[in-house]
Amino acid sequence: MQRLVAFILALGLAAALFAAWLLRDAPLTPALAHGLLRADALSAFFALVTTALALAEIGQGREKSPLRLLGVVGLLVAAYLSGHMAVTAALFALAGFLRIIGRHPSEALPMILPIICLSLGLASMGLRADEWRYAEPGAGAGLNSGAFVLLLLAVLLAGGFLALTDGQSAGPARQIDPIFGPALLYPLLRLDSLGPWNLGWLAATLLIGGAVALWSAWWAATCASGDAAAWLQRYLIGMALAGIGLGSGAGLALAAFALLTMPLISLGMGVAVHHARPWPLWAISAATPLSAPFVAAWVGVAAATAGHVPVLAMILWAAALLTAVPVARLATGRNKQPWWPQDWRLLVAAGLSLALGGGAPLALTLLVAPMASQLAGGLSPMGEIALWPWAGLIALDAARQPVASLPTFAMAGIMIVLAALAWVGARLLARRKRRDEG
Amino acid sequence: MGALLDALGQAWPRLLIYPGGLSALGLAWLLARWMAFIRTPHPDAERLPPHQELIAALPPLLALTLLPIPPARTFPYGIDLLTALALLGWPQLYSQAVRGALVGTGLRTLLQGYSLLLLGATAMSAGAGGIELRRLLRAPDTALGWGLMLGGSGLWLLGQARLYRKGRAAHLGDLGCLWIGAMPMLAALTVGAADRLPSGWAGWALPPLALIIAALMLGAARRITAPCE
Numbered sequence: 001m002q003r004l005v006a007f008i009l010a011l012g013l014a015a016a017l018f019a020a021w022l023l024r025d026a027p028l029t030p031a032l033a034h035g036l037l038r039a040d041a042l043s044a045f046f047a048l049v050t051t052a053l054a055l056a057e058i059g060q061g062r063e064k065s066p067l068r069l070l071g072v073v074g075l076l077v078a079a080y081l082s083g084h085m086a087v088t089a090a091l092f093a094l095a096g097f098l099r100i101i102g103r104h105p106s107e108a109l110p111m112i113l114p115i116i117c118l119s120l121g122l123a124s125m126g127l128r129a130d131e132w133r134y135a136e137p138g139a140g141a142g143l144n145s146g147a148f149v150l151l152l153l154a155v156l157l158a159g160g161f162l163a164l165t166d167g168q169s170a171g172p173a174r175q176i177d178p179i180f181g182p183a184l185l186y187p188l189l190r191l192d193s194l195g196p197w198n199l200g201w202l203a204a205t206l207l208i209g210g211a212v213a214l215w216s217a218w219w220a221a222t223c224a225s226g227d228a229a230a231w232l233q234r235y236l237i238g239m240a241l242a243g244i245g246l247g248s249g250a251g252l253a254l255a256a257f258a259l260l261t262m263p264l265i266s267l268g269m270g271v272a273v274h275h276a277r278p279w280p281l282w283a284i285s286a287a288t289p290l291s292a293p294f295v296a297a298w299v300g301v302a303a304a305t306a307g308h309v310p311v312l313a314m315i316l317w318a319a320a321l322l323t324a325v326p327v328a329r330l331a332t333g334r335n336k337q338p339w340w341p342q343d344w345r346l347l348v349a350a351g352l353s354l355a356l357g358g359g360a361p362l363a364l365t366l367l368v369a370p371m372a373s374q375l376a377g378g379l380s381p382m383g384e385i386a387l388w389p390w391a392g393l394i395a396l397d398a399a400r401q402p403v404a405s406l407p408t409f410a411m412a413g414i415m416i417v418l419a420a421l422a423w424v425g426a427r428l429l430a431r432r433k434r435r436d437e438g
Numbered sequence: 439m440g441a442l443l444d445a446l447g448q449a450w451p452r453l454l455i456y457p458g459g460l461s462a463l464g465l466a467w468l469l470a471r472w473m474a475f476i477r478t479p480h481p482d483a484e485r486l487p488p489h490q491e492l493i494a495a496l497p498p499l500l501a502l503t504l505l506p507i508p509p510a511r512t513f514p515y516g517i518d519l520l521t522a523l524a525l526l527g528w529p530q531l532y533s534q535a536v537r538g539a540l541v542g543t544g545l546r547t548l549l550q551g552y553s554l555l556l557l558g559a560t561a562m563s564a565g566a567g568g569i570e571l572r573r574l575l576r577a578p579d580t581a582l583g584w585g586l587m588l589g590g591s592g593l594w595l596l597g598q599a600r601l602y603r604k605g606r607a608a609h610l611g612d613l614g615c616l617w618i619g620a621m622p623m624l625a626a627l628t629v630g631a632a633d634r635l636p637s638g639w640a641g642w643a644l645p646p647l648a649l650i651i652a653a654l655m656l657g658a659a660r661r662i663t664a665p666c667e
Contacts, residue, residue, distance in 0.1 A: 221545070287531050289497065289524045301520050305569050313569075314560040317520060321552055325545065328535040390442045391515050403568030410515035413446045415500055417453060422492050429488075 002058055005066035009055045009073065016048035016077075017366075024370040027135070029083065035133035038083030041370035042193075045256065046186045047077045048367070052263035053179055059345050060270035065102075069179075072098050076183050085122040085132045085139075088187070092118055099180065110172040114154040114184055121150030122187065125194070140195035148201050151188045152208070158184045159237050160230075161212060167219045169227055176230050176237075178266055182259055185240055189255065192378030202247045209241030210315045217322035228326035229269035235323055236262050239300055242312060249372040250303035250383035250395060256368045257296040260356060264292055268349035272330050280342055281331035283350035287324035290408060292356040294320075295393075299385055302395035302404035306383030358408055361387050445514050449503070457510050457617070458503030466609040469616065469653060473602060476657045486533060486605070494529040494607035501525035501614045506572040507624075509641035518569040519559050519618070526614040527552075529607035547600065554597030555615075561590030562622060574621035577629045587622040595619045595652060599659035620645075620652035 020041060022028075027040035054073045057063045072095045079091035096115040100108040126132040129142030159181045163174035188205075191197065197205075213235050220231035236258040243254030264284055272278035286293040297320030304313035356363060364387060372379065381398050388394040392408035452458055486494060504517045517525075534540050534548060559569070565586030566573035578584050598615045627648055632640040 287524055287528065289521060289528075294524060298520055301569065302518075305563060310560050310564045313563070314556055317559070318553070318556050321556070322549075324531060325540050325548075328531055329540045332535040332538070388515075390439050397568075401568075402570060404518045404520070405516060405570055406521060407515035407517065409442060410446065411500065411504070411517070411521075413442070414449065414453065414503055415496065417446075418496050418499055418503070421453075422496060426489065426492055 002066050005070050006055060006058045008070060009051055009058065012051040012073070013048065013055065016044055016051055020044040020048060020367055024366065027374060029135065035083045035135065036087060037081060038135050039081050041374050042189060043080040045367055045371055046080045046183065049259045050076050050179060050183055053182060053266065056263040056267040057178055059267050062270065068098055068101065072179060080186060083133050083135055085126045085134055089119040089122045096180065099177070106172060110157065111177060114158040114180065117150045117154035117157065118184065118187055121147040121154065124150070134190060134193050143191065143194050148191070152205065155184045155188060155237070155241065159234055161234065164212065164215045167223060169230060176233055178233065181233065181237055182262055185255070188244060192375040194378065196378050196380070197247055202245050205241055206245030206312065209238050209245050210312050213238030213242060213319045214315050217319035221322040221325040225326065225330050226273055228330070229266060232265050232269060232323055233262055235319060236265065239296065239316065242300065242316065243303060246303055246307050246383065247380050248303065248307055248383040249379055250306045250385045252372050252375065252379065253364065253368045253385040254299045254303045256371065257299045260363065261292045261296045264349050264353045268346060271343050271345045275343060277333040277337040277339060278342065278346055279331055279339055280346050280350035281327055284353045285324050285327040285331065286320040287328065290354060290357040290412065292353040293323065295357045295360045298406050302385060303383055305403045306395045306397045358412060360393055360408060364393065449513055452503050452510055452513060457505045457507050458499055462499060462502045462610060462613060466613040469613050470609045472653055472657060473660065476660055486536060491607055494532050495610055497525040497528040498607065498610035498614050502610065505614065505617055506575060507617060507645055516570060516572050518571060519563060520569055522571060522614065522618060523555065523559065526611040529605060529611050530601060530603060533605055533608065551597050551601035554593050554600060558590045558594030558597055561586045561593060565590060571618065575625050577625055588626065591619050591622040595656050596659045596663065599656055599663050602660055616649065616652050616656060620648040623651055624648035
C-alpha cells in the first residue's frame with residue numbers, strides 16, 4: 001500500500017510541477033466555477049510542497065496510514081485551489097480532522113486549535129468584506145488585524161512553537177505536524193492576494209519569524225540528534241515567516257526556498273538518524289555551498305540585506321550556521337564505520353538538495369518569479385532575488401543595485417577544474433610514494 | 439553562456455597563480471609560520487587522512503580564487519561574504535565534526551568565534567551597503583560607513599583569532615578570512631595613499647601592505663585572546 005501511495009504522490013508531484021509551469025503567466029479561473037476554483041502559482045507551489053512533504057513522510061516509513069495521508073494531501077491541494085475562503089477553511093478543517101482520527105484527545109485537541117484559528121480568521125475577513133472570493137476586488141476590505149493575528153497564531157500552533165520555551169517536544173502544542181505546519185503558511189501568504197499589509201503586521205511577522213528561526217536553530221544545535229529534524233523544520237518555518245514579514249519579492253523567494261528545503265531536510269534527517277555514518281547528509285547542510293539549505297540561507301541573508309534590515313540578516317546568518325552543527329554531527333557519525341553502502345533514500349535527498357541548490361536559478365524562474373508577479377499587488381519593492389543570466393542568483397535592493405551575489409554556475413565550473421587538478425595532484429603524489437617505497 | 443565560458447577560460451591566472459593557487463599556498467604557509475611565531479597555544483587538530491585534507495582544502499581554494507583583490511584580473515562573477523565564509527569555514531567545521539568536537543567546549547568556542555565573525559561581517563556589510571565582497575574595496579560615502587567597515591574588520595579578525603587552528607586546509611581558510619579582514623584597510627589605504635604612489639603601483643603595493651597590517655592585527659588579537667604558553 002505504501003508503494004502505491006508513494007507512486008500516486010510522485011504523480012501528484014509531477015502534476016504540481018506541470019501546473020506551476022502552466023500557471024506561470026496568469027491564474028486559471030474557470031467561469032463555470034463562479035470563483036470557487038482559482039488556481040495560481042501560489043496554489044501550485046503549495047501543492048508541490050505538500051505533496052513532497054507527504055512523500056518524505058512515506059519515504060521515512062513513519063506514516064501508519066498511507067491512505068489517510070493521501071486523503072489529507074488531496075484535501076489540502078483542493079483547499080489551495082479554492083477561490084472561496086469559506087471553502088478553503090472547510091477543506092483545511094476536513095483535512096485536519098482526517099489527520100487526527102484515532103489519536104488520543106489530549107494529543108488531538110492541540111491540533112484542532114490551529115484549524116479553529118484559521119477558520120475564525122478567514123470567516124472574519126469574509127464577513128467584514130461581505131465577499132468570500134479572495135480574487136474579487138472587494139475582498140481586500142476584509143483585511144483586519146484580528147484575522148491576521150489568528151492566521152499567524154494558526155501557523156505558530158501548528159508548528160508546536162510552545163516547545164521553544166524549554167526545548168521539550170513532549171506535550172500539547174509542542175509537536176510540529178510535518179504536513180500541517182508548513183501548509184498553514186498558505187492562508188498567511190494568500191493575504192498578499194488581498195492587498196498590501198500594514199507595517200505593523202510586517203514588523204510582527206518579521207520579528208516572530210526571525211526569533212523562531214534563531215531559537216529553533218539554537219535548540220537544533222544543542223539537542224539530541226533524534227530531535228534535530230523537528231527543530232530544523234521549525235527553523236525553516238521561522239525563515240519562511242521572516243520572508244513573509246519582509247513583504248517583498250525577495251522575502252517571498254526566502255519563504256519559497258525555505259519551504260522547498262523542508263521535505264529534503266525531513267527525509268534526510270529522518271533516514272540518517274538510523275545509520276552509523278550517513279556522510280551524504282553533508283549535502284543537506286547549510287554549511288555546504290550549493291546545497292538547498294545553504295541557498296535558502298543565502299536567499300534569507302540577501303533578502304534581509306536588500307530590505308536594509310541588517311539585524312535580520314545577522315540573525316538568519318547565525319541561525320544557518322547553528323543548523324549546520326546537528327547535520328555535521330550526524331553526518332560524521334561514527335567515523336570508523338565503512339562509508340558504503342548508503343541508504344538510497346539518503347542519496348536521493350542529498351542529490352535533490354544539490355540539484356535544488358545548483359539549479360536554484362531554475363527554481364526561481366519556474367516557481368518563485370510567477371508567484372512574485374501574481375502577488376505583486378501585496379508586495380513592496382524593497383528587494384528582489386533576480387536571475388543572473390548564466391551565472392546564478394543576484395539580490396537587488398529597492399534602487400535595483402546588486403547587494404549580494406551567488407554565482408552558482410561559475411562556482412561549480414571552477415570547482416570542477418579545481419577538483420580535477422587536485423585529483424591529478426593526488427595521483428602524482430601516490431605514484432611518487434609508491435616509487436619511493438618500491 | 440559564452441560570457442561565462444569566456445570568463446572561466448580567462449580565470450586560469452586566478453586559479454593557478456594569484457589570488458588562488460601557488461600564491462595562496464605560499465601565503466598560507468607564511469601565515470602559519472607567523473602564527474607559530476606568536477607562540478600562543480594552538481589546539482591540535484586531529485590529522486585528517488591526506489585525501490580528506492585535500493577535499494577539505496578545495497572550498498577555501500575556490501573562495502581564494504574568487505576574491506576580488508588587486509592586482510588580479512577582474513572576474514565578473516564575484517562571490518559575497520556569506521558564500522566566502524561558508525567556503526572558508528568548511529575545513530574548520532569538517533575537522534571539528536570528524537574530531538567529534540561539535541559538543542560542549544568545542545561547540546562553545548566555535549560559536550564564540552563565529553558570533554564575532556558574524557558581528558564583523560554585519561558591520562562591514564552595513565558600512566559597505568551590501569554583502570558583495572567587491573563593495574568592501576570601495577570607499578564609503580560617510581564617516582559612519584568607514585567606522586562600520588573598519589570596526590567590522592577588527593571584529594572579524596578578533597573572531598578569526600578565536601577560531602584559529604592548525605591544519606593545512608584550515609590555514610587556507612584562515613588566509614581567505616585574513617584577506618577579507620584586510621579589504622576595508624585596503625580601501626582606506628587606497629583612498630589615503632593611491633595619489634601619492636607612482637602610477638600603477640597602488641594595485642601592486644597596497645594589497646600586501648593591507649595583508650601585513652591585518653596579519654599583525656590577527657597576531658595581536660590571538661595573543662590577547664589566547665593565554666600564553
